[in-house]
Amino acid sequence: MGRQKFVDRERELEFFERAYSSGRAEFLVIYGRRRIGKTELLLHFARDKPHVYFLATEKPYRENLRELQRLLAEFLGDELFGKVAFDDVDELFMAFADRIGDERVILIIDEFPLLVEHYRPVLSLLQKAWDLKLSKTGVMLILCGSSVSAMEGEVLAYKSPLYGRRTGQWRLTEIPFFYLGEFLPGYTVEDLVKTWGIVGGIPAYLLQFDPRKGFDENVVEKVLSKGAFLYEEAEFLLREELREPANYFAILQAIASGRNRFGEIVNATGLDKSLVSKYLAVLQRLGIVEREVPVTATLKAMSKRGLYSIKDNYFAFWFRYVLPNKSYLEAGLGERVWKHSAEDFNAYMGSVFERLVRTPEVFFRLTGFRFTKIGRWWRKGEEIDIVALNEREKTALFVEVKWKELREREVRGILKDLERKAKLVGLDEWEKSYGLVAKGIKGKEGLREEGWLVWELRDFERLISSKLQL
Numbered sequence: 001m002g003r004q005k006f007v008d009r010e011r012e013l014e015f016f017e018r019a020y021s022s023g024r025a026e027f028l029v030i031y032g033r034r035r036i037g038k039t040e041l042l043l044h045f046a047r048d049k050p051h052v053y054f055l056a057t058e059k060p061y062r063e064n065l066r067e068l069q070r071l072l073a074e075f076l077g078d079e080l081f082g083k084v085a086f087d088d089v090d091e092l093f094m095a096f097a098d099r100i101g102d103e104r105v106i107l108i109i110d111e112f113p114l115l116v117e118h119y120r121p122v123l124s125l126l127q128k129a130w131d132l133k134l135s136k137t138g139v140m141l142i143l144c145g146s147s148v149s150a151m152e153g154e155v156l157a158y159k160s161p162l163y164g165r166r167t168g169q170w171r172l173t174e175i176p177f178f179y180l181g182e183f184l185p186g187y188t189v190e191d192l193v194k195t196w197g198i199v200g201g202i203p204a205y206l207l208q209f210d211p212r213k214g215f216d217e218n219v220v221e222k223v224l225s226k227g228a229f230l231y232e233e234a235e236f237l238l239r240e241e242l243r244e245p246a247n248y249f250a251i252l253q254a255i256a257s258g259r260n261r262f263g264e265i266v267n268a269t270g271l272d273k274s275l276v277s278k279y280l281a282v283l284q285r286l287g288i289v290e291r292e293v294p295v296t297a298t299l300k301a302m303s304k305r306g307l308y309s310i311k312d313n314y315f316a317f318w319f320r321y322v323l324p325n326k327s328y329l330e331a332g333l334g335e336r337v338w339k340h341s342a343e344d345f346n347a348y349m350g351s352v353f354e355r356l357v358r359t360p361e362v363f364f365r366l367t368g369f370r371f372t373k374i375g376r377w378w379r380k381g382e383e384i385d386i387v388a389l390n391e392r393e394k395t396a397l398f399v400e401v402k403w404k405e406l407r408e409r410e411v412r413g414i415l416k417d418l419e420r421k422a423k424l425v426g427l428d429e430w431e432k433s434y435g436l437v438a439k440g441i442k443g444k445e446g447l448r449e450e451g452w453l454v455w456e457l458r459d460f461e462r463l464i465s466s467k468l469q470l
């Protein structure tokens with residue numbers, strides 16, 4: 001396969017470039033979920049600049065250290081440097097610092113948590129080398145890691161010896177929806193939205209989909225087939241990151257099957273309340289689960305009314321379609337499973353589409369509405385898909401989202417009902433407007449002329465092609 005082209009990451013590259021030209025020693029921490037594209041980003045940034053890239057491995061600490069020394073010697077073009085018997089990593093870094101002086105050198109340590117796991121003192125040794133020498137050089141040190149717990153808990157945390165040394169940090173997140181077409185040229189917006197619903201904006205997963213194949217074919221072949229990378233990946237990631245995967249499995253399964261309230265999750269899993277609450281906190285920190293409260297909820301009410309959902313689309317899909325169908329899929333019946341899932345997948349896409357439209361950058365680009373807060377709203381059996389508030393100007397935009405082709409009459413009905421529901425939200429003095437986003441709307445132009453705010457998938461096309469201007 002030919003070299004893939006590099007997609008987006010403009011803000012991230014800007015962040016690195018700014019640090020690069022700061023004229024002082026930099027200590028950056030970059031982390032994020034596995035497969036999100038950390039290494040690719042760092043190598044892309046550093047490719048035409050003096051840099052050393054070191055990838056820590058599962059090998060014993062001493063072997064890692066030797067490899068690092070070899071790379072530094074190679075960079076310095078000094079064989080002797082590679083043969084010095086350094087006592088430990090602090091000495092190695094300090095000797096390197098002496099050699100580079102003010103020269104701007106990027107030093108990337110990828111999978112840093114692996115070093116810490118094997119040898120905790122590496123944290124304080126690095127701190128020492130930084131304080132005494134590296135911070136006075138032209139180095140741009142970048143620590144990178146995919147274990148969110150390790151990076152947040154050991155590197156960025158207050159108790160870490162490295163706390164306070166960093167000059168910047170970046171949690172790398174998914175590629176925004178607008179760029180998905182660059183991975184799958186030729187896909188329609190509808191196919192891109194559905195693909196987003198299955199793998200999110202995770203580059204490694206998007207690359208699994210073959211742009212020459214249709215959406216359904218890719219799903220069956222690349223996700224619903226025993227042995228496929230995306231068939232195993234969810235389990236693999238949970239086992240790797242978590243100590244008691246079985247309990248996390250049970251919780252994610254409960255949420256995926258529609259148990260969104262805390263009490264429901266406790267009942268479905270049979271686990272102790274305090275455990276469930278601990279596990280949910282971890283899953284939220286990992287970015288797999290999110291807890292939503294009505295957008296207008298006060299702090300007091302927040303504790304009670306939260307609803308949990310799976311935020312990471314790949315996990316959401318996997319727990320809804322792979323895990324429950326495991327025995328069929330193991331038997332090679334992926335195609336049949338997918339056929340039978342058509343109706344349910346449409347319902348699944350309903351919530352996916354709603355989440356996509358609620359993504360702040362998508363919502364803003366689509367509607368042009370400037371908000372300070374965005375979220376869902378619900379109370380006693382009534383709910384509104386999106387409520388966007390501008391708290392300074394006291395304006396609100398209420399939006400319903402439908403993964404359906406709608407006729408004009410249906411649109412009017414939905415918008416009328418939305419006006420009724422909006423009254424229940426209790427923003428009496430606010431200036432309110434109402435909108436609808438659907439897969440397709442018959443008679444959209446006419447409705448628009450009457451002043452209704454309506455959007456359909458076709459309007460996303462415009463956003464995709466104009467993405468670079470924003």
Ligand SMILES: Nc1ncnc2c1ncn2[C@@H]1O[C@H](COP(=O)(O)OP(=O)(O)OP(=O)(O)O)[C@@H](O)[C@H]1O
Pocket residue numbers: 004005006007008009032033034035036037038039040041145146203204205207
């Ligand atoms: N911006 C991008 N454009 C195109 N392809 C990308 C981009 N980012 C990552 N990729 C591709 O996605 C895959 C995963 O990226 P990468 O290995 O950098 O992720 P990572 O976060 O370092 O993953 P891990 O933590 O699992 O090692 C690679 O095949 C990479 O080439």
